[in-house]
Amino acid sequence: MREFQSLKFLSIFKGLFTILGVDYAAMEKILQIKLTMDERRVPTIFQDAGKKKEGNQFLKSLWIYGLYSLILVPFLLIGENYIFQLSLVFGIVLFILMTSMISDFSAVLLDVRDKNILQTKPISRKTIAAAKIVHIMIYMAFVAGSFTAIPFFVGLYKHGFLFSLIFLIELLLTVLLVVVLTSLLYLVILRFFDGEKLKDIINYVQILLSVGVVVGYQVLIRSFEFANVETVYVFSWWHLLIPPLWYGAPFEVFLNGDFSSHFMAFTALAALVPILAIYCYAKLMPSFERNLEKLLSDTKTRRQKRSWLDEIGALLFCRSKEERTFFRFAATMMKKEREFKLKVFPALGIAIFFPLLFVFSYPAEGGLEEISKSSMFLFIYFCNFMIPSLVYMLKFSEGYKGSWLFKAASIERASHAHSGALKAFFAKLYFPVFIAVSFVFVWIFTARIVPDLAAVFLGALLQTLIAHKVVNEGDFPFSASFEFAQDTGTAKMLLLSLLTGVFIGVHFIAASYTYGIYIYIALLLAALWIGWQKVFPENKKLGKENSNLALNRTD
Amino acid sequence: MEAENDKVLSIKNLKMRYGRKDVLNGIDLEVTKGQIIGYIGPNGAGKSTTVKIMLGLVDDYQGEVVVFGQDISSGDPSYKKKIGYVPENAEAYDNLTAMEYLVFTGELYGMDRDAAQTKAELLLQQFDLLEVRHSRLSSFSKGMKQKVMIIASLLHDPDLLFWDEPLSGLDANSMMVIQEILAQLAAQGKTIFYSSHIMDLVEKISNRIVLLVKGEVVADGTFEELKEMSKEGSLSGIFNQLTGFTEHRSKARDFVSIVQGDKADA
Structure with a gap:
């Protein structure tokens, strides 16, 4: 054990503490x-x-x-x-x-x-x-x-x-x-x-x-x-x-x-x-x-609750039984883990609040009418800005010690754990926020922005995938202690968040051409398709392409 | 009854409730010097709560608790100087090395740093842990950690010991050593208050057994006295009888049949 400078400094106040009865x-x-x-x-x-x-x-x-x-x-x-x-x-x-x-x-x-x-x-x-x-x-x-x-x-x-x-x-x-x-x-x-x-x-x-x-x-x-x-x-x-x-x-x-x-x-x-x-x-x-x-004390007994939304989500978004299991698991964890909520919900709140704030507080002379003709709906990218840090949080849990279960149980494909958790994150956390903001924005900017919103949404999916690939690959979800949530990868996270800027840039360029936005959407879809196969190769159904892609795996 | 100044601990009509649940329903207990008390009872009977109250971890209890002649509700923590405690589940600062943890504990009990260090080393040596004294507790096996916790509770030579499940994780040889240590400490006039679920051991070690059920003392005496109260010949038999638990065989049968039934469905 060593001496700490901070404690030496603290000893200046020794008298004060003694007076306070410490x-x-x-x-x-x-x-x-x-x-x-x-x-x-x-x-x-x-x-x-x-x-x-x-x-x-x-x-x-x-x-x-x-x-x-x-x-x-x-x-x-x-x-x-x-x-x-x-x-x-x-x-x-x-x-x-x-x-x-x-x-x-x-x-x-x-x-x-x-x-x-x-x-x-x-x-x-x-x-x-x-x-x-x-x-x-x-x-x-x-x-x-x-x-x-x-x-x-x-x-x-x-x-x-x-x-x-x-x-x-x-x-x-x-x-x-x-x-x-x-x-x-x-x-x-x-x-x-x-x-x-x-x-x-x-x-x-x-x-x-x-x-x-x-x-x-x-x-x-x-x-x-x-x-x-x-x-x-x-x-x-x-x-x-x-x-x-x-x-x-x-x-x-x-x-x-x-x-x-x-x-x-x-x-x-x-x-x-x-x-x-x-x-x-x-x-x-x-x-x-x-x-x-x-x-520490809890005297109440609770009844079992099952969320129908989660059940539907699992059926809709997941293709295998195993992936569904992980989807439901991740959905429950997100709902029950206080530490997770504490780190994630404020960011979500801000993701809802900021786009609206920026739009409504913009000092436009023509009021909402003038705003509705502008491209200020791009502020919705604020929702995407939060994605990397939220995806990163999927790695952590208060009960991280329980993650031995993933290694002890006979899990067919580890990647199902990741894809299930990512899908749960997207369906349960990102999607509701995005929909809420979109709703208000369509009301302000009219239906003309729907293709743009689609592009933003696809961009979000792609950014989720990239963020996952960079920060989470290797560890099972919910398998690390929150103690380390703030230490590692701060610079990485910053870069990943700034990636949103790239998406905005491309979106902006695409929007300046007629039909540019549709080409952008097509590109995003293609990138997503390829990206998803690359990151989760085993999830692929078609055998032939699968083997090719499997060879391309980097790890 | 022994002389008044031999009284180490006295509990009068101790009651405690968490929320709407009564945990302790009026416990009376007098403990004198040199006793080894086995404090037993089913899960949730209130054993840990009693110990926590005596250690000042919980203080919204009703009744009177006097330790070394001092009413502990006064808020003065000095009575704890002569108490040693081994917590359930070996809770400790895992990131510290064995030595750091022991010296820290010793210092909190008011020992001199060097004295704590020397004594800790000697005691670790007795448990063959001298080699690993500068390794972190997190790398220790459960038994090794338990030994460190036991040393930590004895370092300052306390007069009263509270040991909660002190033998968990220890191998048979170490258990025998601990058992002997307990007997010799009691012979020196130390008082030991410990809880365990291993009935054979409690039967062997204790010279007084207190059985707690649903927050009440249902039996209190030597093993021989308890045997007279009951038809059973072993402590676990007495335990079953006094806690009103007789259906262990049918319970086990049902359990196993459910396990196998699941297999047939799959």
Whole structure:
């Protein structure tokens, strides 16, 4: 075991923890153990290959945040309208932190597995809870750090020292705010429900939160009339409810010397809410830990439910009994696995919300009528943008250890597992979203876009296939731990998502010729046909072509 | 009854409910120094819940639980210093090596780092695990892991042991060693509270047997005393009788016939 720099840094606050009644030495030991274990999470595939891939995988994936952070830079450079610029910057920061907190660290917060190990030792609950929240904060600090490092230096260069100081303090407050408020929210939910019901509720709250954060960010932008940067900020009372504005205001107060009462109020909220929240949390921590126990107990008995939709889907889309079995299995897993839903549903929500948002918020002079003649329906490609990461998620499961079953059972063709799962994903997740958005779009853009929608749909199928080929081949579906969901293939995923851009480009070119779109559709169909045979060669019915294609297999 | 200061543990009218389900319906138990108590009962009788309450893992119970003269509902965790615990299913931080885990546990119990290390090494050697002390627990077999858990529970020389299924995964030789260790620890004045489903072992090891059924103590005494209560000669016979389970043969017959019936259909 080694010494961790983050723990050395933490020891600065030793006194503070002691005042709060935390046994600092014990907390430090627990944190050291937890950080050591985080370093050792190694994807099972690497262990099999005998390769050692040590080091904290999460920390290695942080560079992507550095890349994302570049979008903050323009906001820092355009001028000194701080309430506008910095509210946006902190809006994005809060968005990133909140998403990361909900999807990656909720599990840590709600973890009950080590209860038997830690709580049986002579350590107070307060200490255990503190260790937990500090553990999360360390990671959140890394996320926040890598997301704001570049903007920080840009700000230092452009706006000077005082700016950076405020920036840094506010960053600390936002991390506190996000972590503690999320915990408090869970605490409230934990009070009122128990068992499986509780887990479901938490799951839905997480999904709603993730979508809500995105929507909230859009609302923030709209609270400025951002036709030009010189916008003058006009206060209305409901702005007090938008946290990013709290964090934009101090810059106005301290740098532009604007002491108007609403800016002072924002500044006060920015500092007081996190501190108040942490005080509440410290008070309520023991009851939080106690109520966590409820996650384990479930006293209800359930009846068997069978989904007719899934049955029909399996009959309609699958050709063999085995494939049907996997289709149904995958459909059930997608419905029941909370972690899966948590990672996937927010993306789906956004896939519905964004195309509509872009179209409706477009500042067109002629209103909807003008829009209906444009090619803005291409925003529906936003649905396709999500595909690669969703397909990638098919690999993971909470119960990944059960996947020995696939190897022990006599499965005729492993590829049925993949094709069945892919078909289930497409039928159950992508298709409903696509249909919902298409419905609205046909209403706006009239039936003339139907061929285009067909092209988008086929493009989605092709992209699903490509994404599957690149990221999932080899592993059975639902056979890896979610622990590794965020580590591997971040760059690959990014490229695969950007593939949507290629589809849009080709679509755009095709649409500029008469009948071009039909040729594009034909091409897509052909590509799909060939691609499907290549990726799932054994599924082919005709014997002759099958053997030829089988020879062409790369693996 | 022994002297008051020999009392290690005392439970009075302990009740517990999860939601609408009563798990414990008023348990009374007094445990004195040096006893080896076999805590037995069918699945779902409330054994683990009782142990969890005594360890402070569950605290919305009713009744009084006093350990080493301290009412544990006070929230002060210091009484746990003299307790050693082996959890069911050998739950541990699997990504740690055996040594790291042991030293960590020792430190949480307030031991000095070096002392914990030295002692852990010596104890691992006794179980022939010295070679693998720097391997991760995740690579250990169930029996090896169980031995590490047993060492972890003894490292700080506790006075009271809670062992939940301590012998699962151990081979016959190791079981005998553990059995002997238990006897000698009890002779030194340690109190051992353990649960198991292996009736032959409970019969041999324990000097007191507590049988729990549906959240109530239905029998409490030495094996000899229990034998007098029942016509059966073995503990598993007594267990069957006291839990009201007699139809094991017909149940098995039905089961097997269903298995074979399935074959005929296919």
